[in-house]
Amino acid sequence: MRTLDTEILVIGSGAGGASTAARLAAAGRQVVVVEEGPWVDPDAIEPFSLEEMVAKYRHHGSSAALGNPPIAYAEGRCVGGSTEVNSGLWHRLPPALAEEWRRTYQIEAFTPDVLDGYAELIEADQGVSYVPAAPPTSSALLERGATKLGWRSVEFPRVFRYDAAGRGTKQTMARTLVPKAVAAGSTIMPGCRVLKLVGRGSRITGARCRATRPDGTPEDLLVRAEHVFVCGGAIQSPALLQRSGIRRGIGGGLKLHPTIKIAARFPHPVDHDDVPMHRITEFAPNLTIGGSASRRAHVALALADSGALDPEALADWEHVSVYYAAIRSEGAGRVVAVPGVASPLVTYRLTEADVSRLARGLVHLGEALLAAGATELVPSVIGAPTVRRVEELAPWWDAVTRTQSNLMTVHLTSSIRMGETRDRTGTDSFGRVWGYENLRVNDASLLPDAPGVNPQAAIMTIAARNAEQFLAST
Amino acid sequence: MSMLWFERHAVASLTETTDPEARAAIASFVDGTLDAMPEHLRTGVVVETLALTLWAKLRRADPGAVVSSLARSPIGLLRQYERLLGSLVLFAEHELAVDRTT
Amino acid sequence: MSRTVLITGGSGYFGTELATRALAQGDEVRTFDLNPPADGSGVEHVTGDVRDVDALRAACDGVDVVLHNVAQVPLAKDKDLFWSVNVLGTANVLIAARDAGVAKVVHTSTSAVFGIPESNPVDESSPCRPLEAYGRAKLEAEVLCRDAVAGGLDVSVVRPRTILGHGRLGIMAILFEFVAEGAPVYVLGSGDNRYQLVHADDLASACLLAGEREGPATYNIGASEFGTMRETLQALVDHAGTGSRVRSLPLAPARAAMKALGGVGLVPFAPYHWLLYGESLWFDTTKAQTELGWRPAHSNASMVVESYEWYLAHRHELAASKGSHHQSPTRLGALKVLRRLP
Numbered sequence: 001m002r003t004l005d006t007e008i009l010v011i012g013s014g015a016g017g018a019s020t021a022a023r024l025a026a027a028g029r030q031v032v033v034v035e036e037g038p039w040v041d042p043d044a045i046e047p048f049s050l051e052e053m054v055a056k057y058r059h060h061g062s063s064a065a066l067g068n069p070p071i072a073y074a075e076g077r078c079v080g081g082s083t084e085v086n087s088g089l090w091h092r093l094p095p096a097l098a099e100e101w102r103r104t105y106q107i108e109a110f111t112p113d114v115l116d117g118y119a120e121l122i123e124a125d126q127g128v129s130y131v132p133a134a135p136p137t138s139s140a141l142l143e144r145g146a147t148k149l150g151w152r153s154v155e156f157p158r159v160f161r162y163d164a165a166g167r168g169t170k171q172t173m174a175r176t177l178v179p180k181a182v183a184a185g186s187t188i189m190p191g192c193r194v195l196k197l198v199g200r201g202s203r204i205t206g207a208r209c210r211a212t213r214p215d216g217t218p219e220d221l222l223v224r225a226e227h228v229f230v231c232g233g234a235i236q237s238p239a240l241l242q243r244s245g246i247r248r249g250i251g252g253g254l255k256l257h258p259t260i261k262i263a264a265r266f267p268h269p270v271d272h273d274d275v276p277m278h279r280i281t282e283f284a285p286n287l288t289i290g291g292s293a294s295r296r297a298h299v300a301l302a303l304a305d306s307g308a309l310d311p312e313a314l315a316d317w318e319h320v321s322v323y324y325a326a327i328r329s330e331g332a333g334r335v336v337a338v339p340g341v342a343s344p345l346v347t348y349r350l351t352e353a354d355v356s357r358l359a360r361g362l363v364h365l366g367e368a369l370l371a372a373g374a375t376e377l378v379p380s381v382i383g384a385p386t387v388r389r390v391e392e393l394a395p396w397w398d399a400v401t402r403t404q405s406n407l408m409t410v411h412l413t414s415s416i417r418m419g420e421t422r423d424r425t426g427t428d429s430f431g432r433v434w435g436y437e438n439l440r441v442n443d444a445s446l447l448p449d450a451p452g453v454n455p456q457a458a459i460m461t462i463a464a465r466n467a468e469q470f471l472a473s474t
Numbered sequence: 475m476s477m478l479w480f481e482r483h484a485v486a487s488l489t490e491t492t493d494p495e496a497r498a499a500i501a502s503f504v505d506g507t508l509d510a511m512p513e514h515l516r517t518g519v520v521v522e523t524l525a526l527t528l529w530a531k532l533r534r535a536d537p538g539a540v541v542s543s544l545a546r547s548p549i550g551l552l553r554q555y556e557r558l559l560g561s562l563v564l565f566a567e568h569e570l571a572v573d574r575t576t
Numbered sequence: 577m578s579r580t581v582l583i584t585g586g587s588g589y590f591g592t593e594l595a596t597r598a599l600a601q602g603d604e605v606r607t608f609d610l611n612p613p614a615d616g617s618g619v620e621h622v623t624g625d626v627r628d629v630d631a632l633r634a635a636c637d638g639v640d641v642v643l644h645n646v647a648q649v650p651l652a653k654d655k656d657l658f659w660s661v662n663v664l665g666t667a668n669v670l671i672a673a674r675d676a677g678v679a680k681v682v683h684t685s686t687s688a689v690f691g692i693p694e695s696n697p698v699d700e701s702s703p704c705r706p707l708e709a710y711g712r713a714k715l716e717a718e719v720l721c722r723d724a725v726a727g728g729l730d731v732s733v734v735r736p737r738t739i740l741g742h743g744r745l746g747i748m749a750i751l752f753e754f755v756a757e758g759a760p761v762y763v764l765g766s767g768d769n770r771y772q773l774v775h776a777d778d779l780a781s782a783c784l785l786a787g788e789r790e791g792p793a794t795y796n797i798g799a800s801e802f803g804t805m806r807e808t809l810q811a812l813v814d815h816a817g818t819g820s821r822v823r824s825l826p827l828a829p830a831r832a833a834m835k836a837l838g839g840v841g842l843v844p845f846a847p848y849h850w851l852l853y854g855e856s857l858w859f860d861t862t863k864a865q866t867e868l869g870w871r872p873a874h875s876n877a878s879m880v881v882e883s884y885e886w887y888l889a890h891r892h893e894l895a896a897s898k899g900s901h902h903q904s905p906t907r908l909g910a911l912k913v914l915r916r917l918p
Binding site: 049050054058059060061062063064068069070295296297299300301304307309314338341342343344345346382383403406 | 503506507510511512513514515545546550553554557558560561562564565566567568569570571
Binding site for chain 3: 287328352357452
């Protein structure tokens with residue numbers, strides 16, 4: 001078996017891993033980043049396309065947390081992780097939430113001041129900005145609906161840079177922090193899956209990997225490191241730790257944002273090239289309303305989600321756009337590595353309050369879309385009636401049930417959790433795994449709860465904070 | 475191809491386009507995605523496929539018709555089976571049709 | 577310093593009690609209700625519907641504390657009303673309060689959110705498993721309160737056991753009528769279920785105290801002295817001395833009959849009654865006592881006796897009155913048959 005020695009091994013190259021590697025490399029540390037997925041040129045593939053699903057998503061985007069109901073989820077699996085495939089919306093962690101987490105989980109150095117300090121640096125570095133021109137119609141419609149109802153809506157900035165012509169480029173990890181880490185001397189190894197961490201007692205000595213040679217053939221590789229950062233995301237990180245025999249406080253408490261959708265038909269065409277950057281925040285943080293990718297295929301899927309798809313319904317698909325209501329869930333899930341199988345078993349249990357929030361979210365979303373001028377609403381609930389007038393929304397309260405609702409999520413967090421309350425966390429306040437000297441987690445798994453907003457900003461902020469603490473202490 | 479007999483026929487029957495090249499591309503996408511699914515989900519799908527194969531053979535029914543009839547089944551697992559294959563075909567069909575006039 | 581208190585449902589039975597108590601302790605009181613209060617002296621009244629968020633916004637202007645008591649009670653039996661009033665109405669109150677910068681909202685919930693508990697006593701952390709539409713709608717309203725807390729509003733929830741007090745009748749009127757006439761009164765099954773009541777005065781204290789305490793919390797509220805259903809009724813018939821006696825109705829057939837007759841409107845029972853009256857449900861009120869310094873002054877027995885005396889004194893005027901469900905005596909309907917049994 002080939003071996004490779006490094007000071008620091010970072011496993012995963014998404015928002016958590018790339019942030020970690022770039023900071024440590026910039027400080028002159030020797031870093032190897034291993035990434036299970038391939039390197040994909042960020043300019044080569046159209047966002048939200050089938051090609052992207054195949055190239056950049058784990059399981060081609062087809063996975064589900066089992067439960068009643070099952071919740072479909074997607075994660076990135078490529079250099080840059082989910083930052084390559086998400087909408088790039090940038091929401092700082094709300095200070096009240098940070099404060100609540102700090103108190104509940106006794107997280108040290110987790111005040112809004114500390115977090116905002118890192119967030120500002122990242123925003124300046126990455127280029128977080130608002131759309132320079134008018135927002136796309138799909139986004140403006142959300143704002144219009146909210147305004148008509150007297151509800152709050154907000155345009156969120158995105159991790160985008162705009163050129164002089166106003167053309168925006170999403171600042172994914174493959175475009176920003178991964179090249180930065182490499183320029184500072186790091187090695188990035190795409191196509192390299194970590195099978196298991198190896199070590200002795202409270203020290204991890206390295207990782208046993210299945211790597212891909214330049215010619216495409218597999219090889220076994222042992223990466224030996226003095227420090228290991230696990231940054232595989234809320235599903236893969238706990239699974240790897242469990243496969244390595246580390247189970248205390250690992251894998252339980254998984255959180256996600258269950259999402260329910262509506263395909264809304266308007267009397268005019270809606271653009272389909274971009275994802276809405278407006279959100280209705282009237283009911284935040286536990287319930288938020290936004291817009292989804294609405295390419296022709298997404299419209300077809302959303303229309304089919306209420307049961308049967310009428311082929312006629314697609315004739316004017318350019319008039320249809322897909323919107324969602326997402327909730328913060330009181331339920332929780334679990335990630336369990338199954339011996340001998342590559343993929344962990346993921347389960348999630350929604351509470352009754354969650355189901356009722358989803359019903360309320362669907363009705364509020366319907367109200368907003370009708371106020372915005374939609375003429376027909378098709379919800380992602382089997383058998384639920386198509387709605388054309390606000391008086392017809394009431395039956396949706398009862399239609400949203402565990403058996404009939406088609407739910408999905410793209411935000412997965414909290415399967416390990418950081419903080420000094422050892423009975424409820426898997427790591428200390430800075431991501432060091434309890435019981436290990438040199439093993440850290442630095443990704444979405446650390447968030448003690450789902451943030452109610454796109455978690456990329458929170459993940460990058462926390463990753464930067466933890467990396468700095470590591471540099472200061474070792 | 476790792477799709478089973480029943481799955482192959484169901485996908486073929488759910489596919490609307492008549493263009494042989496597009497049909498092959500759709501089948502290949504569905505095949506690849508079933509293959510890429512988490513093992514326990516794929517195992518569950520295979521178990522359902524085998525049960526439905528038996529059912530279709532006994533009833534001398536067409537796999538496509540059997541799958542379509544599951545959409546409104548009272549049993550959640552059967553509905554999800556239809557939803558899985560149906561949405562994979564639908565997604566591929568519309569993605570691959572983007573540049574074609576239909 | 578005097579604070580301005582808005583009492584939604586301020587013309588209802590409990591809302592009126594609450595308004596009186598708030599006035600007595602020096603608060604500026606504003607009531608919000610579909611109907612004007614019977615005695616509105618000293619109170620600013622706003623007529624409005626909780627389903628109308630704009631009316632609520634106007635009512636919340638300049639308010640420090642909102643005590644939210646509007647609810648469709650179990651006897652209303654109308655599921656759409658449970659939803660629009662109990663759920664959407666609560667959502668409107670919370671939105672209006674948040675936007676008006678109200679410092680504190682106290683939401684009056686119900687013990688029905690617990691359904692039939694697996695074990696007693698029930699405390700604030702016991703699981704909520706409502707069994708019927710009323711309890712489910714009230715639980716939804718509690719979920720809304722939690723969401724509002726997450727959004728930065730200070731909301732506390734007070735969950736009372738069955739409320740009693742002078743003037744509080746509803747389903748109790750049937751019981752009192754039977755006792756007054758010397759007819760037997762019935763318990764479901766053996767009547768050995770421990771059933772806790774709460775006096776409107778004690779509940780009002782709890783709501784006002786909760787309104788003064790900063791920070792969101794939930795409190796279960798019930799009498800601290802209570803016994804079984806049979807003991808409570810026995811105390812009543814002993815007091816009345818009309819020759820009325822406590823008898824058992826076999827649980828399953830009685831439930832079936834209440835369900836069947838209530839379903840077609842022949843007797844004044846809702847699912848809440850046939851499911852819960854024969855079951856034990858009692859609260860551990862330690863949290864309210866320690867955090868709020870709340871002390872209940874009334875026992876089950878003193879409450880039924882007091883209510884009964886009030887009923888006797890007002891029996892004749894009540895026959896003609898029209899109030900909310902809880903104030904007006906319920907029509908007996910097919911229950912008259914029971915009264916004639918030997």
